[in-house]
Amino acid sequence: MPALEVEDLTMYYEIPFRGFVRAVDGISFSLEKGESLGIVGESGCGKSSLAITLMRLLPKNAKILKGKVVLDGINIYKLPEDRLRKEIRWKRISMVFQGAMNALHPIIKVGDQIVEAIMLHEDVSKEEAWKRAGDLLELVGIDRSRLNNYPFEFSGGMRQRAMIAMALALNPDVLLADEPTTALDVIVQAQILKLIKDLQRKFGISLILISHDVSVIAEMSDKVAVMYAGRFQEFGSALDVFLNPLHPYTKGLLSGVPSVKGKPRRLKSIPGAPPNLLNPPRGCRFAPRCPFAKEKCFEEEPELMEIEDEHYVRCHFAEELREVPWDASE
Amino acid sequence: MPQSDEVIIKVENLKKWFPLRRSLSDITFRRPRRYVKAVDGVNFEIKRGEIFALAGESGCGKTTTGRAILRLIEPTEGRVEFLGRDVTRLDKKEMKEFLRRKAQIIFQDPYESLNPRKTVEDIVGEPLEVHGLVETKAEKREIVSKYLEEVGLTPPEDFIFRFPHELSGGQRQRVAIARALVLEPEFIVADEPVSMLDMSIRASILNLMLDLRDKRGLSYLFITHDLATAKYVADRLAIMYLGKIVEMGPATEIIDNPLHPYTQALISAVPVPDPRHKIGDIPIKGEVPSPINIPPGCRFHPRCVKAFELCDKKVPELMEIEPHHFVACHLY
Numbered sequence: 261m262p263a264l265e266v267e268d269l270t271m272y273y274e275i276p277f278r279g280f281v282r283a284v285d286g287i288s289f290s291l292e293k294g295e296s297l298g299i300v301g302e303s304g305c306g307k308s309s310l311a312i313t314l315m316r317l318l319p320k321n322a323k324i325l326k327g328k329v330v331l332d333g334i335n336i337y338k339l340p341e342d343r344l345r346k347e348i349r350w351k352r353i354s355m356v357f358q359g360a361m362n363a364l365h366p367i368i369k370v371g372d373q374i375v376e377a378i379m380l381h382e383d384v385s386k387e388e389a390w391k392r393a394g395d396l397l398e399l400v401g402i403d404r405s406r407l408n409n410y411p412f413e414f415s416g417g418m419r420q421r422a423m424i425a426m427a428l429a430l431n432p433d434v435l436l437a438d439e440p441t442t443a444l445d446v447i448v449q450a451q452i453l454k455l456i457k458d459l460q461r462k463f464g465i466s467l468i469l470i471s472h473d474v475s476v477i478a479e480m481s482d483k484v485a486v487m488y489a490g491r492f493q494e495f496g497s498a499l500d501v502f503l504n505p506l507h508p509y510t511k512g513l514l515s516g517v518p519s520v521k522g523k524p525r526r527l528k529s530i531p532g533a534p535p536n537l538l539n540p541p542r543g544c545r546f547a548p549r550c551p552f553a554k555e556k557c558f559e560e561e562p563e564l565m566e567i568e569d570e571h572y573v574r575c576h577f578a579e580e581l582r583e584v585p586w587d588a589s590e
Numbered sequence: 591m592p593q594s595d596e597v598i599i600k601v602e603n604l605k606k607w608f609p610l611r612r613s614l615s616d617i618t619f620r621r622p623r624r625y626v627k628a629v630d631g632v633n634f635e636i637k638r639g640e641i642f643a644l645a646g647e648s649g650c651g652k653t654t655t656g657r658a659i660l661r662l663i664e665p666t667e668g669r670v671e672f673l674g675r676d677v678t679r680l681d682k683k684e685m686k687e688f689l690r691r692k693a694q695i696i697f698q699d700p701y702e703s704l705n706p707r708k709t710v711e712d713i714v715g716e717p718l719e720v721h722g723l724v725e726t727k728a729e730k731r732e733i734v735s736k737y738l739e740e741v742g743l744t745p746p747e748d749f750i751f752r753f754p755h756e757l758s759g760g761q762r763q764r765v766a767i768a769r770a771l772v773l774e775p776e777f778i779v780a781d782e783p784v785s786m787l788d789m790s791i792r793a794s795i796l797n798l799m800l801d802l803r804d805k806r807g808l809s810y811l812f813i814t815h816d817l818a819t820a821k822y823v824a825d826r827l828a829i830m831y832l833g834k835i836v837e838m839g840p841a842t843e844i845i846d847n848p849l850h851p852y853t854q855a856l857i858s859a860v861p862v863p864d865p866r867h868k869i870g871d872i873p874i875k876g877e878v879p880s881p882i883n884i885p886p887g888c889r890f891h892p893r894c895v896k897a898f899e900l901c902d903k904k905v906p907e908l909m910e911i912e913p914h915h916f917v918a919c920h921l922y
């Protein structure tokens with residue numbers, strides 16, 4: 261049984277008098293225990309929205325229209341908020357937020373903040389919680405004596421480590437990490453990614469990693485979902501998606517990424533910009549930017565189809581374009 | 591190669607130290623003034639038509655170097671020779687007529703660098719007016735349109751009346767580039783010009799900059815924290831650590847064959863867009879120290895996995911270890 265199954269998850273933000281921002285629009289996937297899924301896509305395509313929808317930590321104007329989130333056989337979307345809060349959120353499914361480094365309270369000691377998070381959910385004494393907070397800091401590579409420090413005494417990388425410690429405090433089965441290294445320097449980024457990977461292996465955690473950085477996703481993921489305009493456009497193993505991309509958007513995205521390895525080649529970009537999700541284009545949402553778009557693309561939206569074994573693509577012409585490389589004029 | 595051997599900018603022993611505020615007790619007890627040594631003795635030259643990249647982690651002094659060269663901040667020490675003239679000695683008039691015309695800067699954040707209350711036409715045309723190069727509105731519009739076309743904002747009529755908030759990030763950065771081009775400079779400092787942009791459009795801005803180099807023989811100081819981008823655009827590359835260059839040479843050579851232990855750590859940490867590649871342990875210790883208390887000897891020694899007795903005693907000079915490949919490390 262998969263650790264997490266998501267089916268047709270749909271969440272729109274309501275904008276009074278203007279309509280709905282279709283940020284999460286019919287997302288389905290499943291994740292095995294200990295597996296990592298990378299979600300990649302441009303800014304504004306709905307990655308963070310998907311994460312907070314999974315956690316059900318939504319702003320007031322968010323409306324969940326439909327969908328199932330099944331954790332270990334239980335549809336957590338059927339649970340009332342108080343049970344979700346007591347039994348599921350942070351305990352079974354946990355999250356490191358985008359820009360989390362700056363989310364620690366500035367004038368409370370790091371140790372006290374971790375203790376508070378533990379005691380809020382578990383019936384343990386203050387001493388026990390303090391000891392566990394120390395263990396957690398050591399787990400993420402920080403000396404336990406630093407429990408007495410204030411956040412400003414930590415570097416950015418250490419604060420991010422502390423946030424990871426907090427997300428792992430209650431031994432979750434699933435960890436969501438939304439851009440966990442985006443503001444960090446490359447060496448610290450590599451160290452944090454390695455830490456996440458090691459902890460994931462050690463505890464058999466299922467990881468959902470969100471990033472706009474294609475290379476980070478390639479390094480970290482078993483499976484990859486390419487998200488565009490609120491929808492998964494391509495989904496499959498990291499090897500398939502990166503080495504044999506079938507959706508034009510994925511091809512375009514990968515053509516623009518420089519690498520320190522190999523001979524430099526002329527990079528290519530994707531013309532235009534992602535659509536406004538208040539009013540997404542009719543037909544294929546990528547059609548206005550797709551160099552291969554034909555009439556059908558503007559009329560009918562393709563479905564996510566299994567084009568090769570466990571390799572899903574949302575494009576009318578995925579088969580025909582199989583061997584055709586991305587080639588947009590600049 | 592559009593590159594020539596003519597050196598257009600030569601930077602010698604450039605330093606920028608920012609004084610720290612002193613407390614009352616510092617003054618009472620006559621403690622010496624302390625400094626943030628943001629740039630601490632940097633040397634390099636850039637040839638006509640060359641793209642020279644300056645890379646390193648945040649806070650290592652890249653931006654400060656770029657700004658000090660253009661005297662957007664005053665250098666503490668050193669010499670900057672640009673087109674044969676010592677930039678540090680220019681007076682106000684020469685600054686305006688020479689430096690501010692021949693050299694331009696493009697900033698990291700296209701959201702902040704453009705005046706939100708001005709139209710694209712006024713933003714791009716402003717340098718022309720400041721330097722009194724246009725007399726009529728029609729003249730200004732003609733020149734602005736020409737440069738908008740050159741940076742790919744076509745047709746220009748669609749853009750001249752827009753305000754920055756009506757443009758995407760990539761379009762804004764194109765406007766910033768058009769603005770930098772109108773005075774026909776020979777040298778551009780580009781400070782992380784694509785790091786705020788979405789992946790899908792970075793390539794088009796980098797290609798635009800490469801094409802402008804090819805067409806106009808422009809030279810760039812290209813500041814970036816991303817070595818993959820540096821490898822793509824740069825002819826030569828310098829790696830900075832705590833205000834000093836630790837390695838410098840042809841970009842592909844430095845990235846494929848790094849010699850300095852810091853460069854080696856940096857490159858091993860760069861993620862690669864290939865799922866078969868996995869990042870291992872990074873050969874480095876600890877975290878970047880503050881540029882106020884720079885370690886003695888080799889400033890990298892507390893973090894270096896190859897440090898030996900000499901390293902905390904003697905400062906390693908930047909030496910040519912292989913042809914055109916310079917390294918500041920006692921191992922070589």
Ligand SMILES: Nc1ncnc2c1ncn2[C@@H]1O[C@H](COP(=O)(O)OP(=O)(O)OP(=O)(O)O)[C@@H](O)[C@H]1O
Pocket residue numbers: 273274275281283301302303304305306307308309310319321358472537
């Ligand atoms: N509270 C909200 N109300 C209305 N619209 C919102 C709200 N939050 C996000 N959106 C919109 O939903 C869409 C998806 O946003 P989201 O933050 O999920 O994108 P993302 O993929 O995480 O982007 P980034 O890479 O920039 O973090 C965007 O169009 C955004 O403007």
Ligand SMILES: Nc1ncnc2c1ncn2[C@@H]1O[C@H](COP(=O)(O)OP(=O)(O)O)[C@@H](O)[C@H]1O
Pocket residue numbers: 608626627628629646647648649650651652653654655881
């Ligand atoms: N105006 C300033 N006053 C004091 N310190 C500064 C100032 N500008 C930059 N610094 C310091 O100088 C160092 C180098 O900064 P910077 O040149 O911006 O680095 P980079 O561009 O490589 O990230 C940093 O420690 C920074 O905090």
Ligand code: SF4
Pocket residue numbers: 507508509544545546547548550551552553554557562574575576577578
């Ligand atoms: S469906 Fe049409 S427009 Fe959409 S990606 Fe495929 S070819 Fe392009």
Ligand code: SF4
Pocket residue numbers: 850851852888889890891892894895896897898901906918919920921
């Ligand atoms: S000089 Fe010594 S400490 Fe500095 S980089 Fe070389 S080996 Fe390391």
Ligand SMILES: [Mg+2]
Pocket residue numbers: 307308309358438
């Ligand atoms: Mg986000």
Ligand SMILES: [Mg+2]
Pocket residue numbers: 652653654
């Ligand atoms: Mg900078």
